Each structure stands twice: as C-alpha cells, then as structure tokens.
Amino acid sequence: MKSPAFLYSRPNSLEEAFSLLDRYAEDAKLLAGGQSLMPLLNMRLASPQVIIDMSQLNFLKEIQNDDSQKILQIGAMVRHSQVESSALVRAYAPLLSMSVGHVAHRAIRARGTFGGSIAMADSAAEMPAMTLAQSGVMKIGSSTGTRLVAANDFFQGLYATDLKPNEILLGINFPHPLANQRYVFEEISRRAGDYATVGIGMHGSFQGNVCQALQIVFFAVADRPRLLNRVTESLVGQVLRPPLIDQALHLLEEDITVLADLYHDVPTKLHLMKHLLKKSLLKITGEYADE
C-alpha cells in the first residue's frame, strides 16, 4: 500500500519545528529514521496532515559526555548504529551497547534513531527498556521551554509516553554509573533481529559475595518496560545462591502483570522470564555455567 498524501516540511531549526507543531498539533508527525513511521503510513495506520522531517537538526545527532555533571547525553537523532560503535556509550551506559545489536538488522540500525525508538515506546524494544535500566532522563522541548522526565515516568503504556503533541524529544541524559557495576543483558527472540519475546537487563554491585545494589528491568512482557522491586528487595544484602534465587523467581508476578503476545501465552512468558532471571542472576554473580 502507499501512504496517504501529506504536507512535507524539513525545518532547519528547532524553533521552526516547534512552530509547525504548535500549528498542526495532533495533525503533525515528526520523522526521525522513518523505520517505524513509514510502515505505519504505508499501512494507513497513521494519516498526518504534515510530516516534519528532523534530518536537518544536526545538533540532535551527537553523543556527548559532560564530565563536570557526570552525564552522558545521547541526542534524539543519534542512529542505533552510532550507539553501537560509541566508546562513550560503552563506558557510561553499557547496557545500551550490550543490547543495541539486537535491534532489528544492520540496515534498520543504520537509519533508525535512538530517540525514535524511545518516542515510539514499543514494549518489546530494547532501547526504552535499557534506558530505564540505566536510569535515563528524557530531555523534552517545546516552544515554551524544556523539561526533564525520568524514564520510569516517561513510559506510560503500550506506545504511550509523557510526550505531548507539541513536544519533541531532544535527547536522553544518562547519569554516569557508580563504580564497580556488573552488567547482564539477555533476550529470547524467535529469530535474530526480531523483536524480543522476553528480554532482561540488569546491573548491580557486590562486596565480596554480598549483593550491595541491583536494578533489573524486563521488557516484552507487559505494556511497557518494568523495573523489578520485590525481587530486588529480596536479593539485596544477600549472597545470591541458587536456593535464594529460586525463591526470588516466585516474586516475579508481584512485580509485573505479565501479558500474552501474538505467539506466547502468559504461562509461557512467565516460564521464559524465570529462566532468564535465574540465568542473569547467576551470570552477574559469576556462577553461570553454559548449559
């Protein structure tokens, strides 16, 4: 199918983009890499009056490290492939580096953008989930100014975010991680490059064998990426031995209301989640042996 007709605009400045958004509001769509928007248009699941192409907003295409504030800044128009090859991302937001190779295929990663994936908020997408796991903060702009929103408040449901129709996601700020963090990313998908069936990212610190801190996010299991609270509470301050891990698996459903997808029912999802959680916890302790 072909897209419905639309007006096309390619602003050279943010001010120009904001004034178009103020004028057209819900009738406008921002175009980043187009990897999700173009299929939506061609399938006629979206029919905006105007497309606002952000490709000239070059300052949104940068990855910068601010050592004085201890923040890594990823511009919204940074492509997945830039995230993949960035030494700064590897140093300051390792879960993004570990997971971005699972986003679709190389050709899509060469066009698709980090900000586009965050704004799209697909519950099975890697970048929103790992942004939550790395405590990312969204920088959002409009003609009235900029505001900051923590990832946990930004993702509000299936394809639903805190973004208003007159706003643009400008970038995402990541606080530098604490020292001595360990990281694990795992996902199960039907084929390499497919969206995840179940995915997990975690980081934590240890003193000797004792877990000092832990942050765990699951994705592709609910209407949005989800942090585990009950599970982590039961593990922090403890030595993560298999019997304790097995007990923690039973708390999963207290943290997340698991949803089925097109191919997997809830019991299957839960089974896969328990498998990934156990494997990841054993990995983070260094106790995992390949099956």
Ligand SMILES: Cc1cc2nc3c(=O)[nH]c(=O)nc-3n(C[C@H](O)[C@H](O)[C@H](O)COP(=O)(O)OP(=O)(O)OC[C@H]3O[C@@H](n4cnc5c(N)ncnc54)[C@H](O)[C@@H]3O)c2cc1C
């Ligand atoms: C075959 C295929 C497989 C895929 N597999 C995966 C996968 O396994 N994992 C995964 O995570 N993704 C996957 N994707 C999606 C891909 O990662 C997209 O690149 C991403 O979801 C959207 O990024 P984009 O830059 O292409 O955004 P676009 O398609 O240009 O925009 C997506 C939406 O976000 C809005 N938007 C974009 N940028 C902004 C902004 N700065 N501020 C406000 N709103 C904005 C747009 O208006 C639009 O509604 C796949 C895509 C395809 C086509």
